[in-house]
Amino acid sequence: xxxxxxxxxxxxxxxxxxxxxxxxxxxxxxxxxxxxxxxxxxxxxxxxxxxxxxxxxxxxxxxxxxxxxxxxxxxxxxxxxxxxxxxxx
Amino acid sequence: xxxxxxxxxxxxxxxxxxxxxxxxxxxxxxxxxxxxxxxxxxxxxxxxxxxxxxxxxxxxxxxxxxxxxxxxxxxxxxxxxxxxxxxxxxxxxxxxxxxxxxxxxxxxxxxxxxxxxxxxxxxxxxxxxxxxxxxxxxxxxxxxxxxxxxxxxxxxxxxxxxxxxxxxxxxxxxxxxxxxxxxxxxxxxxxxxxx
Numbered sequence: 001x002x003x004x005x006x007x008x009x010x011x012x013x014x015x016x017x018x019x020x021x022x023x024x025x026x027x028x029x030x031x032x033x034x035x036x037x038x039x040x041x042x043x044x045x046x047x048x049x050x051x052x053x054x055x056x057x058x059x060x061x062x063x064x065x066x067x068x069x070x071x072x073x074x075x076x077x078x079x080x081x082x083x084x085x086x087x088x089x
Numbered sequence: 090x091x092x093x094x095x096x097x098x099x100x101x102x103x104x105x106x107x108x109x110x111x112x113x114x115x116x117x118x119x120x121x122x123x124x125x126x127x128x129x130x131x132x133x134x135x136x137x138x139x140x141x142x143x144x145x146x147x148x149x150x151x152x153x154x155x156x157x158x159x160x161x162x163x164x165x166x167x168x169x170x171x172x173x174x175x176x177x178x179x180x181x182x183x184x185x186x187x188x189x190x191x192x193x194x195x196x197x198x199x200x201x202x203x204x205x206x207x208x209x210x211x212x213x214x215x216x217x218x219x220x221x222x223x224x225x226x227x228x229x230x231x232x233x234x235x236x237x238x239x240x241x242x243x244x245x246x247x248x249x250x251x252x253x254x255x256x257x258x259x260x261x262x263x264x265x266x267x268x269x270x271x272x273x274x275x276x277x278x279x280x281x282x283x284x
Contacts, residue, residue: 058260
């Protein structure tokens, strides 16, 4: 796969993920279980962010410490936000 | 022949753009992480108010703006790629498309805010709207700066210069623009989608 086509595939996946998480907010897939729906929305959000970091910002080819820093931030931030959300859910 | 000699050499790690830009990006990510955490912490303390206020937001406009910024980032990533292959004119055209998406975002945000303010929702209505206007406002400032950055990149690349220095400048600006995209992806989920 060329870099150009990979960038384009990533863009398509990001658009589809946006519509999927949007529909999760309207009962799709989780029905009335809004807490699971919100958890899925937050997880998809950080998966989207990961791909923008790796493929658009090119962290995939960046020095490993920088990539690891952003990967760790993504996982940690997602976990903190999901955790804080559940304290009030 | 040893196996290792059969494998192509892995490319050297490459930091796109200037180190200083990445310091700024890290700082901005830290600040917005605090914003996200504070928002969701206070939301958890008054879910009913935040959920009721969120229902007044226009999700279609929020989703449309997400598509605009994702597409803009895509154009910028392609523009960097084109410049590396010495295709300066294509790169310049892609930057125009990216800036166009950014301007589209600002126009949509103008109508969205006008709709809210017209309906009587302002920064002082309640905590949700304080965060809504504050966070989307700070982000909008990033978008406006980003459009300026994209315009500058266009003015450099349109001259046909695809030297190594120009590529570094292009990568630096592109990294900032992708950050703007990333911040919006998170804001869209926190302000518009989560229930």
